[in-house]
Amino acid sequence: MAPWGYEKDNGPAHWHKDCPIANGKNQSPIDLINGEVKYDSGLKPLTAKYVPFSDAKFLNNGHSVQFQPSAGNGSELTGGPLAVKYNFEQFHFHWGNNDTEGSEHRVDGKMYPAELHFVHWNSTNPSFKDAVGSGGPNGLAVLGFFLKVGAENAALKPITDLIPKVKDAGTSVTVPSNFDMQAILPATLTDYYTYDGSLTTPPLAECVKWIVFKQPLEVSAAQMEAFRSVINRDGKPMGGNYRPPCPLHDRAVKTSFK
Ligand SMILES: Cc1cc(=S)c(O)co1
Ligand SMILES: [Zn+2]
Numbered sequence: 073m074a075p076w077g078y079e080k081d082n083g084p085a086h087w088h089k090d091c092p093i094a095n096g097k098n099q100s101p102i103d104l105i106n107g108e109v110k111y112d113s114g115l116k117p118l119t120a121k122y123v124p125f126s127d128a129k130f131l132n133n134g135h136s137v138q139f140q141p142s143a144g145n146g147s148e149l150t151g152g153p154l155a156v157k158y159n160f161e162q163f164h165f166h167w168g169n170n171d172t173e174g175s176e177h178r179v180d181g182k183m184y185p186a187e188l189h190f191v192h193w194n195s196t197n198p199s200f201k202d203a204v205g206s207g208g209p210n211g212l213a214v215l216g217f218f219l220k221v222g223a224e225n226a227a228l229k230p231i232t233d234l235i236p237k238v239k240d241a242g243t244s245v246t247v248p249s250n251f252d253m254q255a256i257l258p259a260t261l262t263d264y265y266t267y268d269g270s271l272t273t274p275p276l277a278e279c280v281k282w283i284v285f286k287q288p289l290e291v292s293a294a295q296m297e298a299f300r301s302v303i304n305r306d307g308k309p310m311g312g313n314y315r316p317p318c319p320l321h322d323r324a325v326k327t328s329f330k
């Protein structure tokens with residue numbers, strides 16, 4: 073099969089051929105149906121501590137645009153549904169070609185124009201790669217933030233300003249070392265959905281504790297438009313790089329809010 077993508081001939085409907093787990097029982101994303109989620113008073117507050125990176129790239133890997141430090145620097149995620157500390161690995165985006173589509177998770181069937189994923193790996197593993205292959209839903213912890221069009225997002229501006237520099241697949245730029253990743257996050261990481269799922273791109277490993285925030289982040293129309301100029305590895309606009317929702321099967325979605 074041609075390298076996987078989101079086009080007619082290599083999109084999500086084809087991925088099962090190289091990744092049979094695509095038809096597994098713990099796949100992501102899902103439609104978060106408020107009438108079916110269950111409040112869990114035992115869910116603790118989440119704490120993300122992000123230290124500015126001295127050497128990080130912003131890159132176009134052909135299917136997303138991604139902030140990728142060269143090495144860990146003690147940036148970590150703890151609390152919430154997590155039993156141990158998770159190390160920050162990267163963040164990236166999924167978006168659509170118009171404001172009616174683009175997010176991977178949905179809320180009562182509603183899609184947002186984009187979704188931002190902060191990927192972390194279970195620190196009891198020697199590396200990110202080992203964490204992905206560790207088996208079970210505690211290898212990675214991914215924070216999902218919906219993006220909606222509104223006020224300009226000053227914290228994301230240093231990143232969205234770099235998008236034109238990574239228009240083509242395989243390109244990357246160095247991110248200024250004063251980029252403050254912590255500023256992207258809301259002051260308190262409350263009100264989230266959490267469930268056991270998978271990577272939403274091949275290899276689709278079922279190794280992810282998903283934490284999806286109820287409150288979207290805002291970005292300006294101009295910031296949203298910047299994403300839509302990015303080209304994927306098939307030479308097409310990257311917009312539409314989202315996987316449709318997968319069956320929940322017998323999983324429970326818990327919420328930290330009533
Ligand atoms: C590790 C990883 C996680 C997600 S959610 C993605 O889209 C790609 O890679
Ligand atoms: Zn993702």
